[in-house]
Amino acid sequence: MVVKTLPEFPVKKGEPAYKLWLFEPGQKVEMPLVFNLRQLAETRRPALLPGHRLCAGCAAPIVVKLASFAFRGPTIVVTATGCLEVSTTIFPYTSWAVPWIHNAFENAAATASGIVAAVEAMKKTGRLPYEHVDVVVFAGDGGTFDIGFQALSGAAERGHDFLYILYDNEAYMNTGIQRSGGTPKYAWTTTSPVGSVLPGKMENKKPIAEIMVAHRIPYVATATPAHWMDFMKKVRKGIEVKGPAFIHALSSCDRGWRHDTALTLEVTRRAVDTCYFPLWEWTPETGYLLTDRSLAIARNPKLKQPIEKYLELQGRFRHLLKPENKHLVKELQELVDAAWEELLRKASNAPR
Amino acid sequence: MSQQAGWRSLPKAGVAFRLSTDYKTGDWRALKPVIDYNKCTKCMLCWLFCPDMAIVWDGENVVVNYDYCKGCGICANECPVKAISMVPEF
Numbered sequence: 001m002v003v004k005t006l007p008e009f010p011v012k013k014g015e016p017a018y019k020l021w022l023f024e025p026g027q028k029v030e031m032p033l034v035f036n037l038r039q040l041a042e043t044r045r046p047a048l049l050p051g052h053r054l055c056a057g058c059a060a061p062i063v064v065k066l067a068s069f070a071f072r073g074p075t076i077v078v079t080a081t082g083c084l085e086v087s088t089t090i091f092p093y094t095s096w097a098v099p100w101i102h103n104a105f106e107n108a109a110a111t112a113s114g115i116v117a118a119v120e121a122m123k124k125t126g127r128l129p130y131e132h133v134d135v136v137v138f139a140g141d142g143g144t145f146d147i148g149f150q151a152l153s154g155a156a157e158r159g160h161d162f163l164y165i166l167y168d169n170e171a172y173m174n175t176g177i178q179r180s181g182g183t184p185k186y187a188w189t190t191t192s193p194v195g196s197v198l199p200g201k202m203e204n205k206k207p208i209a210e211i212m213v214a215h216r217i218p219y220v221a222t223a224t225p226a227h228w229m230d231f232m233k234k235v236r237k238g239i240e241v242k243g244p245a246f247i248h249a250l251s252s253c254d255r256g257w258r259h260d261t262a263l264t265l266e267v268t269r270r271a272v273d274t275c276y277f278p279l280w281e282w283t284p285e286t287g288y289l290l291t292d293r294s295l296a297i298a299r300n301p302k303l304k305q306p307i308e309k310y311l312e313l314q315g316r317f318r319h320l321l322k323p324e325n326k327h328l329v330k331e332l333q334e335l336v337d338a339a340w341e342e343l344l345r346k347a348s349n350a351p352r
Numbered sequence: 353m354s355q356q357a358g359w360r361s362l363p364k365a366g367v368a369f370r371l372s373t374d375y376k377t378g379d380w381r382a383l384k385p386v387i388d389y390n391k392c393t394k395c396m397l398c399w400l401f402c403p404d405m406a407i408v409w410d411g412e413n414v415v416v417n418y419d420y421c422k423g424c425g426i427c428a429n430e431c432p433v434k435a436i437s438m439v440p441e442f
Contacts, residue, residue, distance in 0.1 A: 018373050018405065037396035041409035050405040050420035051372035056380060057424035061403040093375050094368035228400060254424075262425030262438075265401060 018049050020097045023074045025129030031072050033236050035229055044069055045097065047077065052095035053087040057261025059251035059268065060084045062225040063167045064138060068098070070235035075134045076101065076115055080108035080143030083174045083253075084167065106147045109155035109164060112137045116160040134239050135162040142172045145181035145206050156215040156244045163238040163245045166208065169253035177256045181206040185335070186328055188316040189256070199319060199328055204335075212246040213282050219245035221281035221291075224268040230292040234281060241283075250277045258315025267313050269293075273303070274310045275340040280347060288347040298350045304340075307333045377404065381423030383438040385416055391435035398427035398436060 047068030088095040122128040172178040192201035223231040238245030271277040311317040406421035428436040
């Protein structure tokens with residue numbers, strides 16, 4: 001085994017910029033949730049190390065980084081197969097500063113339930129040196145909407161205590177932009193091409209967060225990395241809650257969505273501004289609650305922007321902005337409006 | 353018989369044993385971010401949003417670690433005072 005020392009790029013004197021997360025056995029750890037960024041930079045290190053080979057401008061490492069700032073202590077990360085798994089752990093390198101496991105494409109949630117059961121058994125027999133060990137799953141949309149859905153549904157039904165974070169880049173980006181159950185209507189992908197016959201994918205996106213709400217698990221939320229404070233709060237809530245929790249995070253992919261690498265966060269921000277991807281959380285006690293920017297839009301409908309604002313940034317929707325495809329944009333706008341009106345009716349903190 | 357290492361010396365079951373910090377992704381870059389410290393208000397948003405963990409806080413300033421920066425430009429786009437400019441590498 002090669003043991004390497006960490007590179008010397010000091011944050012402070014004697015403190016490396018990148019380090020593994022180590023917790024002393026028996027030490028009582030409950031890391032607070034810090035929103036002061038300078039304090040955060042001085043006290044925390046992200047769970048993902050640099051040198052991973054995700055594309056420039058990918059939102060998935062931002063999702064992982066922001067989530068790791070909300071971890072409360074010793075954490076085990078499980079990833080399903082996907083961009084994140086493939087490019088952070090190219091043999092013999094690993095980018096994870098926390099214990100990490102990958103099993104197969106379809107069973108990320110099943111692997112997590114096994115780990116939770118093992119942690120509970122070790123706790124019972126006094127072999128666990130920590131008070132709590134959290135299990136967090138990161139999975140892409142292929143590993144959640146399509147391939148990993150039965151494992152997720154089963155784990156949610158059995159009620160294991162883990163947090164499942166879906167970073168949704170809306171196609172199989174890892175293998176070359178094939179359509180998935182998460183691809184939105186009229187989006188271009190290599191298996192739903194745009195031409196004289198078809199205007200992209202013809203089917204609707206699967207409402208995965210609503211499906212998880214229907215499982216009646218303790219916590220479901222939607223989030224984007226651009227609304228970072230909201231996202232970190234939701235991750236902490238999902239970890240603290242007893243039982244399975246699910247967070248649907250929209251994470252743009254500059255290669256597949258065909259936008260500039262610098263616009264990664266701007267795209268997800270516009271998705272919220274146009275109500276294409278509203279931010280909400282759901283618990284059995286409170287029902288639907290709008291959060292952050294979506295709550296502001298519900299209070300002041302003037303802030304809501306037309307769907308073109310979201311479409312114009314992305315090359316995968318370029319064909320929709322042609323004059324002959326105006327009726328498709330109108331149809332998309334009607335779908336978004338209908339979903340938003342329905343959410344406003346359901347949300348208990350929306351103004352009536 | 354060859355004197356090569358046998359199967360016993362292989363690492364067990366695909367366990368990754370080196371940190372990816374050994375792998376420098378800085379040569380992917382075409383544009384490089386340069387921080388204008390006269391404009392910088394130290395709001396740390398670039399540090400928060402950098403997908404490559406290439407912007408670090410050294411106790412006084414945010415510093416770009418060019419060993420890992422892939423030059424995506426998210427920091428320049430998100431900077432509220434436009435203190436970061438993307439300049440061509442060559």
